[in-house]
Amino acid sequence: MTESTDAQRRAWRSLMTAVVVLEGALDRQSQRDGGMPHAYYQVLVVLYETPGRRLTMSELAARLRYSLSRLAHAVTSMERSGWVRRSRSTEDRRVQFVELTDAGIRSVRTVSPVQASEVRAKAFSLLSGEQVLQLEAIAAAIVAGLDGGPVTRAAARPAAAPEPTSL
Template sequence: MSGTRWLDEREQGVWREFSAAFGMLREHLEGQLQRDSGMPHTYYEILVALSEAPQRMLRMSELAETLRSSRSRLSHAVARLEANDWVRREACPADKRGAWARLTDEGFAVLEAAAPGHVEAVRQSLFDALTPEQVTALGEISSAIRNQLAPRCAAAVAAEQAERDADRVAG
């Protein structure tokens, strides 16, 4: 492992602070949504994505890409949301294998009820701790990390799709 670019002391400290802060933030927001709205953060993200889509619906594949989720994990979550009558799956007439996820009126009402508490938790736990300059810097840093990882994530999604296509052909 002579080619390993080890973190120096400063980088190690920054990494550990970032990792701890990010984990604590996710845990805090997950707990807030569970406590106040009875749903995990993943379900909230699905409802938000659908609420922002035209006619409150997206193809399941688009929804998976939007949420950076595997299709199988998303399908399981959508099944739970269907059981709550918050989302409805509809067949795609143009593609027999495709399906749409549509946010129901009940699901939209649940999202509207959950959003104020969630936004307040985000504001208190993230933005209230930062100066306006730090908010700008956090946005720039987040974009840089996303841009660095986007090609790798796209390649992983493509590989997953190729594997599914190969399984369909073989099966």
């Protein structure tokens, strides 16, 4: 086992601080503009960007990298607010679907433009174009490694994907 270097420790602390500070800013913004925590907004965005705006609980949890219990708690609260609705599969009663409602669609459309502006102002405006590409490659490599996939140059620089609603 190799020891961490001072540079690795500084990089790790910087990354963790950046994630916490940015997540806090985005949470305050989604609370202010949408009346919801940023975690709920992320659920809505995944559904919004999905054809049919409906996923099984398991698929939604996997895409968000949430536990099923964490997602179930969020969905219960989001149902009360009218942003999503749950239904059971007609083929397999054990399978639950989560579907975005019209109110959820309106919330995504309200929060997204301001969220995109926040991300640009608080993150991307501080980086050069080269740094943005490096950030993309670094984040993709970390995610690929954590997801158990091979960390290759291809994984570190994924093919262009559609721009997320929140940016």
